[in-house]
Amino acid sequence: MSCSFPWGSFCFFLVVLCLPDSNISTSSHGCFVEERTALMDIGSSLTRSNGTAPRSWGRGDDCCLWERVNCSNITGRVSHLYFSNLYDSNEVLDALGHSFWRFDTTVFSSFPELQFLDLSMNNATFQSWDVFESLRNLRELDLSSNRLNGSIPSSLFSLPRLEHLSLSQNLFEGSIPVTLSSNITSALKTFNFSMNNLSGEFSFFWLRNLTKLQKIDVSGNANLVVAVNFPSWSPSFQLKVLVLSGCNLDKNIVREPIFLRTQHQLEVLDLSNNSLSGSMPNWLFTEQATLVYLNLGNNSLTGSLGPIWYPQMNLQAISLPMNRISGHLPANISSVFPNMSFLDVSSNTISGEIPSSLCNITRMEYLDLSNNSLSGELPNCLLTEYPILTTLKVSNNKLGGPIFCGTNHLSIKHALYLDGNKFEGTLPRYLTADFDAHGTLDLHDNNLSGKLDFSQWNLSTLCTLSLAGNSLIGEIHPSICNLTRIMLLDLSHNNLSGAIPNCMTALELDFFIVSHNSLSGHIVPFSFFNSSTVMALDLSHNQFNGNIEWVQYLGESKYLSLGSNKFEGQISPSLCQLQSLRILDFSHNSLSGPLPSCIGNLSFGQNPVGIPLWSLICENHFRYPIFDYIGCYEERGFSFRTKGNIYIYKHNFINWMSGIDLSANMLSGQIPRELGNLGHIKALNLSYNFFAGPIPATFASMSSVESLDLSHNKLSGAIPWQLTRLSSLSVFSVMYNNLSGCIPNSGQFGSFDMDSYQGNNLLHPASEGSECAPSSGHSLPDDGDGKGNDPILYAVTAASFVVTFWITFAFTSFRM
Incomplete structure (x- = not known):
């Protein structure tokens, strides 16, 4: 008779012996009891703040199967918590009309293997930050869009595995707790402290040891002094995203771009709203440039957009409004920006004609050339041959010629702004457009003339129409009732006469x-x-x-x-x-x-x-x-x-x-x-x-x-x-x-x-x-007519009553 040793059972026995005791004692069908309890506590906290916990919470013992929770496939412990917008502040108001979630952070101590925590967009407040020091496995922490206040805890920068940290859109004050001697985790790749009330100094030199750093965003902190330029310093990191909008930024960042010239992998650069001066930094557009999005709006940059010698194949969006940029738009603009989808150069002093080569940029969705000194006629192709152009703005220039360039069909998908120019002629009796459900057509303040006749306009999705400030005459044609989706109608400052027409179905105008x-x-x-x-x-x-x-x-x-x-x-x-x-x-x-x-x-x-x-x-x-x-x-x-x-x-x-x-x-x-x-x-x-x-x-x-x-x-x-x-x-x-x-x-x-x-x-x-x-202490009379508290009036009234009483008494006695 033969026999064999049960090696499979023996190996399983050894594995069980090697597991920690806590795993054996607290595991409950793939979910650890303390983690399940902590999640239920979070649900109760939501209820106390008039919120609602996810429906699946509490159904079954395995919290790894609950909404917004992920667990490790190896250990079975909670590794990811997706709590973004868990507390819907738009639907929850207290008696004072406020809404916020008083969150007890101590519950996170029950998640020792937590790697990802997204608590953004919850209007949450914290009473303590101590528990975050114990989250040693945390790799990503997003606490943006809450009501967190006070100082940023320095302990967050010491979490050894933290790669991504976002504290944007809160109420933090004081300085960023980083100095020359700070021991910042070398794992950090991105941090976002935008839209707070931070102040003090923040030096990029203090980040010199962060070799993996890819993103910095401290925008929207007007009192935060940001120092970037340090001669002879070559940073050990290569940023992909740099967003410094609306801070107290080093004004030489563009004029003397010591730091920017060291960054060769930038994809996103935002220096808007900083009152920067100097020439337009066309040196950014090199042959090796990796820029995808560039925002330099609301500064005081001068010069022109060009010359640009190398095609920018990666560049998709440029925003340069509210500067002092002059000169002409590049005649070869489609060659230098072939993949552009968003271009905003509004509110500058750009002159000359609009280059027809713009029509060769087939991916353009948004084009804003408004508030400049552009002249000549609008290229017809911008109105008729742009298959995906959603919005075209050329407002407040010196453009002229026939309205719509004489065409009867508009390919614009959403909004066309031709206002504040010198377009002339009569409105076409026949007009079609590819407007979406919220079409906008703004022609106010031009030189349009003739009568209003919409009888052959096929613009059923037109939502906004402004013809104000022209020389239109005659009555408002009853065919205007066909614009059944219209919400805003402005016909002011014309020479229209007659009565407002009656519609079979009244327009739903706002x-x-x-x-x-x-x-x-x-x-x-x-x-x-x-x-x-x-x-x-x-x-x-x-x-x-x-x-x-x-x-x-x-x-x-x-x-x-x-x-x-x-x-x-x-x-x-x-x-x-x-x-x-x-x-x-x-x-x-x-x-x-x-x-x-x-x-x-x-x-x-x-x-x-x-x-x-x-x-x-x-x-x-x-x-x-x-x-x-x-x-x-x-x-x-x-x-x-x-x-x-x-x-x-x-x-x-x-x-x-x-x-x-x-x-x-x-x-x-x-x-x-x-x-x-x-x-x-x-x-x-x-x-x-x-x-x-x-x-x-x-x-x-x-x-x-x-x-x-x-x-x-x-x-x-x-x-x-x-x-x-x-x-x-x-x-x-x-x-x-x-x-x-x-x-x-x-x-x-x-x-x-x-x-x-x-x-x-x-x-x-x-x-x-x-x-x-009168002397102090007098109050407003109750009836507002100055009567009611006059002591002389009281005295006269009382005396009249007494005299009348005695006369009546005497007269009665005499008759008796």
Whole structure:
């Protein structure tokens, strides 16, 4: 009988003996108990912060199978934690409208073999950093886009295997904890400390021993002094990515490029927003250049883009806006930049014609030549033969010739900006385009003429159309109703006449601007535009008439300008339903009757939860390592008169501007005291009306008001001394009323000259050394008319009661 030794079982026994005791005692079906417990603690922490843990957490004992968790195939321990955006701060708000995740970092002590930790985009805060010293196997740590504050822990630089460290977009302060004597881990390849509040000095020489270093990003730290140039120093590293935008950068980095000339493998270089001077660094474009992305925007660089002697086969994106670059664009631009997909040379002084060779760059997606001095005609091929060109901007140059170069088809995929030039002629009756779902066509401020006729335009996806500032005439053709996707329509500053057309289906407009024309007729709600969607409506400087009852349907409007028309009738209390308003202009009409007191309940200037801020059509078209380009259509601006002048406000004006202008109407009655509730309003103009009675003392509660014009009315009584509390008031006028008494001279009123009060014969300045205000401690009267706390009034009333009582008693006794 033969027998054999069970070698397989014996070997397995030996393997088991060699395993650490902890692995045997804590393993649970591929997941270690302490790691599973730690993950459940993280889930509980999310719940306590009103967040939600991933659904798979807690299902089954093997945490290696849970979402956002990876384990080592060898040891079974957690090696990777993908926690990016685990806490969705956009969906979680506390009682104060804030959202952040109070994260207890001690849980990471349960992951001794953790190699990868991504905790980015969580609005997280830490109370302690001590646990990171124990994560000796960590290779990549991403804590970007949180609310981490204080100083950057120096211990992070000592983690022996750390290769990638990102602390960008936090609230860190102080200096970067690296000095000449620092013991930095030699494994470090990339670090990103961008968009913090760092300060002090940061010297590249301190990184001299980091032979594997490939990426440095300390952009967006305006007070961080970055030193890069050191004569006779040859760095031991070759960077691939260098991003130093918006720091206190060594101004000689371009003018005397000692450091940059040592870096022969750069693929990404961003020196934007640093006020750098010197000539355009065309020496970067060598025969061996490896550059893929170059951003030198918003500096003071001079010279020209050329000559460039060697084709830059790798270069895909150049951003050079807001410099002082002059000269011409290279005639052979397609030869030197054959693979370019993004070119922005806007806001320089480049002159000459646009080279037609641009059309030979077949990969071009975004081309911005705006705000220069380019002349001549636009090459036709840019409009018709660019198969993947998404955006073309040539705004504010000196270009001319027929609009669209006489073509009837546009190959642009998203946005075409031809505004601010000298293009001329009539709009083509037949026009097609390859626009995507958010097409933009901006032709404002040119020399276009003729009538508006869209009857043969096949632009069903056109979203934004601006024809403002031309010489268009006639009526608005009803075929405009075919632009069913239109969201922004600007026809202002033309010579259009007639009524606004009626559409079978109202257009879902967000912005409708037809100011400064000769349009007329009544406004019928929901006939041309969907009143419930309009955020900005500007009908000013036309000949519109009828009442304004229809404004009650403009529930989303933030900007409402009906000034300089022929509207009549009363202002209805239904106006007070428009709780989103920031700017209200009914000036220069024939509105009459009293002003509804409920206007004081509008939330001018506030940003209540649930009411969206100003939003425009924005598309994220280009994502490059050094910038995320977000393409937004920026309206040419909205006007509002305040402080005696007309100001133009861009699309973000509601963040800091709010006002009411009801001037030059026929409004009457007393000014409602409830207007004092408008504590956030910055401008109020009630001039040139027939308001009578006193100035409400409650106006003292309009703490943000900067301009208050009550001139040319029939107001009487004294100027309330309480108005001297208006510390922001810079313009004040009560000219030509029937006011009397003393002119206040304290607070801001000490800065107003007598022109603010002329035409009030019974007003007089305060005598020298005296003030108009009563003694301190008086409060605003409850009813705003100066009555109710007058001791003389009380005495007279009491005496009258006593006399009346005794006369009545005597008369009764006599009759008896």
